Amino acid sequence: MKLITPRKPQGFWELMPEEEIVFENMLSKIRKVFENNCFMPLDTPVAEYSEILLAKSGGEVDKEIYRFQKGNNDLCLRYDLTVPLARFVAMNENVLEFPFKRYQVGKVYRGERPQKGRFREFYQCDADIVGENLSITADAECIKLYEDTLGALNLNCYVKISNRKILAGFFEGIGAKNISDLMIIYDKMAKLSEEEIANMFIASGLTVAQVDQTFLLAKQNGDLEAIIAKVEKLSDNPTFLEGISDLKALNERLKYLKMDKKNYSFDLSIVRGHNYYTGTVFEAFIENSNLAIGGGGRYDNLCGNFTERKFQGVGMSIGITRLFDEIKDKFKTDENLVTQVGIVAFDETMLFALSLMTDLRNAKIRADIVGEGKSFKAKMKEANRRKLPYIIVLGEDEMKEKRYTIKDMRSSAQEKLSFDEIVKKLK
Amino acid sequence: MKLITPRKPQGFWELMPEEEIVFENMLSKIRKVFENNCFMPLDTPVAEYSEILLAKSGGEVDKEIYRFQKGNNDLCLRYDLTVPLARFVAMNENVLEFPFKRYQVGKVYRGERPQKGRFREFYQCDADIVGENLSITADAECIKLYEDTLGALNLNCYVKISNRKILAGFFEGIGAKNISDLMIIYDKMAKLSEEEIANMFIASGLTVAQVDQTFLLAKQNGDLEAIIAKVEKLSDNPTFLEGISDLKALNERLKYLKMDKKNYSFDLSIVRGHNYYTGTVFEAFIENSNLAIGGGGRYDNLCGNFTERKFQGVGMSIGITRLFDEIKDKFKTDENLVTQVGIVAFDETMLFALSLMTDLRNAKIRADIVGEGKSFKAKMKEANRRKLPYIIVLGEDEMKEKRYTIKDMRSSAQEKLSFDEIVKKLK
Numbered sequence: 112m113k114l115i116t117p118r119k120p121q122g123f124w125e126l127m128p129e130e131e132i133v134f135e136n137m138l139s140k141i142r143k144v145f146e147n148n149c150f151m152p153l154d155t156p157v158a159e160y161s162e163i164l165l166a167k168s169g170g171e172v173d174k175e176i177y178r179f180q181k182g183n184n185d186l187c188l189r190y191d192l193t194v195p196l197a198r199f200v201a202m203n204e205n206v207l208e209f210p211f212k213r214y215q216v217g218k219v220y221r222g223e224r225p226q227k228g229r230f231r232e233f234y235q236c237d238a239d240i241v242g243e244n245l246s247i248t249a250d251a252e253c254i255k256l257y258e259d260t261l262g263a264l265n266l267n268c269y270v271k272i273s274n275r276k277i278l279a280g281f282f283e284g285i286g287a288k289n290i291s292d293l294m295i296i297y298d299k300m301a302k303l304s305e306e307e308i309a310n311m312f313i314a315s316g317l318t319v320a321q322v323d324q325t326f327l328l329a330k331q332n333g334d335l336e337a338i339i340a341k342v343e344k345l346s347d348n349p350t351f352l353e354g355i356s357d358l359k360a361l362n363e364r365l366k367y368l369k370m371d372k373k374n375y376s377f378d379l380s381i382v383r384g385h386n387y388y389t390g391t392v393f394e395a396f397i398e399n400s401n402l403a404i405g406g407g408g409r410y411d412n413l414c415g416n417f418t419e420r421k422f423q424g425v426g427m428s429i430g431i432t433r434l435f436d437e438i439k440d441k442f443k444t445d446e447n448l449v450t451q452v453g454i455v456a457f458d459e460t461m462l463f464a465l466s467l468m469t470d471l472r473n474a475k476i477r478a479d480i481v482g483e484g485k486s487f488k489a490k491m492k493e494a495n496r497r498k499l500p501y502i503i504v505l506g507e508d509e510m511k512e513k514r515y516t517i518k519d520m521r522s523s524a525q526e527k528l529s530f531d532e533i534v535k536k537l538k
Numbered sequence: 539m540k541l542i543t544p545r546k547p548q549g550f551w552e553l554m555p556e557e558e559i560v561f562e563n564m565l566s567k568i569r570k571v572f573e574n575n576c577f578m579p580l581d582t583p584v585a586e587y588s589e590i591l592l593a594k595s596g597g598e599v600d601k602e603i604y605r606f607q608k609g610n611n612d613l614c615l616r617y618d619l620t621v622p623l624a625r626f627v628a629m630n631e632n633v634l635e636f637p638f639k640r641y642q643v644g645k646v647y648r649g650e651r652p653q654k655g656r657f658r659e660f661y662q663c664d665a666d667i668v669g670e671n672l673s674i675t676a677d678a679e680c681i682k683l684y685e686d687t688l689g690a691l692n693l694n695c696y697v698k699i700s701n702r703k704i705l706a707g708f709f710e711g712i713g714a715k716n717i718s719d720l721m722i723i724y725d726k727m728a729k730l731s732e733e734e735i736a737n738m739f740i741a742s743g744l745t746v747a748q749v750d751q752t753f754l755l756a757k758q759n760g761d762l763e764a765i766i767a768k769v770e771k772l773s774d775n776p777t778f779l780e781g782i783s784d785l786k787a788l789n790e791r792l793k794y795l796k797m798d799k800k801n802y803s804f805d806l807s808i809v810r811g812h813n814y815y816t817g818t819v820f821e822a823f824i825e826n827s828n829l830a831i832g833g834g835g836r837y838d839n840l841c842g843n844f845t846e847r848k849f850q851g852v853g854m855s856i857g858i859t860r861l862f863d864e865i866k867d868k869f870k871t872d873e874n875l876v877t878q879v880g881i882v883a884f885d886e887t888m889l890f891a892l893s894l895m896t897d898l899r900n901a902k903i904r905a906d907i908v909g910e911g912k913s914f915k916a917k918m919k920e921a922n923r924r925k926l927p928y929i930i931v932l933g934e935d936e937m938k939e940k941r942y943t944i945k946d947m948r949s950s951a952q953e954k955l956s957f958d959e960i961v962k963k964l965k
Contacts, residue, residue: 115593117628117844120583120613127630128578128640135579139566147899149877149906151555152562156547156659157584157615157645166542177585177613179606181649186547186604188584201544203554208924212906213555218584222608232583246910248892255896367892417544450576465675465794472574472686479576479639483673497635 122231124432132449133442134435138216140263141236141429145214148256150238153213155195157220161185163198166416175221188220192237193413193426200241201417209422210242210249216431230432239426241413247357250391250409251364253427257395257405258374260429264438267398271332271378274358274391275408277342278382280351281328285321291386293317298382300329332378335362342379357390374398383408391425397437404437405429451537452517453481453499455490460505467505467515467530474534494520501537549658551859559876560869561862565643567690568663568856572641575683577665580640582622584647588612590625593843602648615647619664620840620853627668628844636849637669637676643858657859666853668840674784677818677836678791680854684822684832685801687856691865694825698759698805701785701818702835704769705809707778708755712748718813720744725809727756759805762789769806784817801825810835818852824864831864832856878964879944880908880926882917887932894932894942894957901961921947928964 119125126134142152161178164187177188189195192215200211216236223229238256240249257268278297282290296311303311305326312322324345331338339355346352358377365375383392383406390409397404407427414422452471456464464480471478481502482490494502503515509527517533518525528536546552553561569579588605591614604615616622619642627638643663650656665683667676684695705724709717723738730738732753739749751772758765766782773779785804792802810819810833817836824831834854841849879898883891891907898905908929909917921929930942936954944960945952955963 114845115589115843117590117625117841118587119625119629120585120587120611123583123585125582125626127633128580131579131581132573134581135569142562146559146876147902147904149904151876152558153555154558154561155552156550158547158550158659160545160547162542163544177606177608179604181604184547198544198546199552202546206554208920232585244911248907248910251892259899363889364892367889367896369893369896414544416542418541449573449578462790462794465678465791466796469682469794469796475574477574477576480675483675484671493635 120231122229124230124233128449130439133439137264137435137438137442138236138431141260141431142214142216144256144259144263145238148212148238148252148259150212150214153196153199153215154217155189155192155199155215157218158186158188159195159198161187163417164189164194167194175223177220177222189217190221191219192217192235193239196237196239196241196424197414198417200422201414201420204414204418204420204422210240210245212238212240214238234431236429236431237426238428239424241422241424243420243422245409245423245425247360247391248364249425250361251368251370253407253425254361254365254375254393255368255370256427257429258370261397261404264434265441266438268374268404269396269398270375270393271381271396272358272361272375272391272393273377273379273381274354274361275382275388276350276354276357276390277379278328278354280348280354281324281346283350284346284348285317285324287316289315294382294386295384297325297329298384300380329380332380333376335359335377338377338379354390361391393427395427395429402433402437403430404434448498448500449477450479450497450499451477452501452503452533453479453494453497454503454505455481455487455494456483456505457487459507460510463510464505467503470530471534471537476534476537503533547658549656551657551660555876557866560866564691564862564865564869565663565858568687568858569641569643571683571686571690572665575639575665575679575686577639577641580623580626580642581644582616582619582626582642584645585613585615586622586625588614590844591616591621594621602650604647604649616644617648618646619644619662620666623664623666623668623851624841625844627849628841628847631841631845631847631849637667637672639665639667641665661858663856663858664853665855666851668849668851670847670849672836672850672852674787674818675791676852677788678795678797680834680852681788681792681802681820682795682797683854684856685797688824688831691861692868693865695801695831696823696825697802697820698808698823699785699788699802699818699820700804700806700808701781701788702809702815703777703781703784703817704806705755705781707775707781708751708773710777711773711775712744712751714743716742721809721813722811724752724756725811727807756807759807760803762786762804765804765806781817788818820854822854822856824861829860829864830857831861875925875927876904877906877924877926878904879928879930879960880906880921880924881930881932882908882914882921883910883932884914886934887937890937891932894930897957898961898964903961903964930960 179186218232219235220232222231254270257270261268282293300308309322381392381394387410388408389411392408394406395404405428409425411423412421413424454464454468468478482493501517503517509515514527514529516525516527606613645659646662647659649658681697684697688695709720727735736749808819808821814837815835816838819835821833822831832855836852838850839848840851881891881895895905909920928944930944936942941954941956943954
């Protein structure tokens with residue numbers, strides 16, 4: 112028979128089991144934080160009807176989308192977890208309790224050319240609060256989640272916060288018509304030179320004085336009161352003023368939620384690329400690093416394509432793949448090893464070894480037989496290859512005495528212990 | 539704007555969040571059992587190259603398969619977790635340690651007509667042991683997993699065990715040529731009458747005496763020694779005798795693994811439909827019910843399509859959807875409620891309430907604000923609708939005294955407690 116080369120689809124994420132354990136332990140810690148904050152889990156299908164997923168684009172297929180037909184069904188693999196959330200909320204608007212707090216960890220699909228750090232199938236991890244007339248507390252809760260989730264992984268977060276109403280209101284106040292174009296230019300400040308940005312603004316109709324004011328806005332970061340003192344005279348546009356008062360209220364709520372002041376600050380250069388954000392916006396980093404590990408914000412009309420009811424939403428997202436790359440080496444500890452102790456047994460002691468293994472497992476020690484049917488030398492080789500931290504060598508004497516020789520494979524130290532002593536040692 | 543009706547793809551599984559919590563807690567208990575038994579987690583892509591997934595069928599597309607093209611890639615959504623395991627093992631045969639014990643919980647896709655209890659997207663939960671020259675201990679470990687996983691859910695399992703070599707050897711011994719056809723007829727015994735089965739056997743070339751012997755085999759169940767006493771004279775075919783000696787060895791290993799004797803028995807009527815099983819086969823039920831919740835067995839050449847190396851495998855599978863239906867009502871307990879206590883606060887106490895909520899969450903109590911911005915009556919209504927077990931009504935007096943009125947929503951009993959007393963009460 113002709114063999115088929117075993118290959119995994121290019122750009123689809125797959126970890127080796129030793130890493131998968133670390134990844135799942137990380138996810139499990141994050142899930143616990145979400146639930147401790149009263150977010151409920153959701154698990155939507157990997158595929159959605161194309162008319163749902165492509166609603167935003169008016170049905171136009173993005174080249175990144177995986178789309179397929181089956182019978183009468185026209186389906187797409189989901190490219191994010193937000194559209195499925197909007198569909199779920201609209202579909203269940205009469206049975207859900209609002210505000211509805213949900214988190215979801217799931218795979219999403221983007222058929223782009225794979226490159227380092229970019230995947231076609233990868234995990235997203237989102238927490239959102241959805242409701243009619245959401246208070247600013249919801250925004251604060253989402254930001255606080257970075258402190259709690261990263262804290263659960265023994266990392267500190269750093270969140271930069273702004274509000275799109277300030278910039279939108281400022282542009283509105285100076286009579287600009289192409290506000291969303293101006294926001295896109297503004298969002299490029301980190302990547303382009305000041306001169307390039309200024310030229311783009313002027314080409315879009317701003318005066319030199321207005322460009323200067325825009326730069327003044329973009330440079331504000333740090334303490335909120337100092338920022339407000341510097342910018343509040345720039346505009347009396349009501350949206351602008353609302354943005355400022357939203358930030359004040361948010362700051363107050365973060366204080367009462369006891370978020371550590373060193374874990375966040377305000378930074379008016381933040382706008383977030385997505386045009387659907389309409390208020391609070393934020394980006395999260397690992398402390399003392401430029402490694403962005405997520406972001407989010409407030410959007411005014413989450414389910415607009417699917418229902419007349421106007422649901423607001425605020426959500427935070429964690430770039431779980433990037434976060435995993437950051438922590439995986441730190442987390443490769445004994446806690447994450449599957450097998451804690453290997454049992455090396457011989458023909459005469461193999462059946463007894465099965466019972467000893469069962470007793471250890473019942474005591475929540477992850478024990479396994481090493482190299483059944485192999486020679487002693489091969490068993491020891493296998494124990495080394497598997498990097499087992501401990502082994503029990505089970506001869507007939509040990510079986511009779513019920514005291515077992517346990518060997519620390521790193522130090523080579525050996526001792527003879529009773530069952531209870533072994534359990535105590537390995538716990 | 540024209541609204542799009544929010545619909546989820548038909549036959550794709552989606553739980554409401556209250557049920558999702560129960561489901562995930564169930565999965566988490568099962569995962570812990572697998573890991574306690576030294577199985578490693580694996581998470582393969584939802585899609586595989588079509589040539590991999592369709593290798594068995596020689597590339598012929600089953601009508602149940604979701605297949606799609608993207609650029610040069612021809613992909614299928616996986617229909618089980620076994621082919622991805624075979625691909626993974628063959629792809630990593632030089633880096634994996636064997637025996638390789640892995641478990642996987644993941645979604646699979648079968649585009650059949652949806653009906654009650656049948657889904658197009660649903661979860662499978664598999665544990666397999668793969669290696670060259672696997673000992674019968676591996677088979678015993680897989681069977682024992684039913685006792686441990688169901689035990690973790692406070693259920694008892696009942697496993698019926700056989701070995702296909704007995705039946706295959708018997709047919710071989712009487713000179714039958716069409717053994718796999720005969721096994722398919724044998725597998726239908728539970729569904730058809732004895733007369734119908736006998737006619738089918740005779741049409742396939744068996745004599746009346748051979749049909750009687752076949753029925754004798756099929757009726758054997760219970761204690762292994764009694765079964766062997768009744769059937770061992772039926773054949774001296776080496777495969778038949780190997781099947782009997784495999785069952786003896788398996789029985790011995792189950793005893794030393796301390797599997798409770800009331801949780802399993804031998805039953806020669808079990809064959810399992812799949813032709814790829816070549817030795818041990820088993821089906822698992824919930825005790826005192828005919829509800830099959832899984833099965834599995836031994837296969838001789840797992841990766842035959844992908845590598846020259848001959849890997850044996852033995853695996854068990856849990857029908858997680860069916861199991862969930864069985865346990866979900868029993869598991870809807872407080873443990874699974876997301877919000878343990880709601881805080882009803884007023885304008886004057888709202889900010890303080892945020893701090894109290896944070897302190898409770900830091901103490902691992904899932905606390906949430908109820909109905910921010912609503913009237914007192916509306917807040918109480920919301921607390922009822924959310925079925926919150928406890929609420930704290932936070933007035934200015936409570937805020938000053940630092941003693942809080944906590945109300946049991948089921949009994950309506952109220953008491954005034956300190957923060958520490960509340961934590962102790964809700965833990």
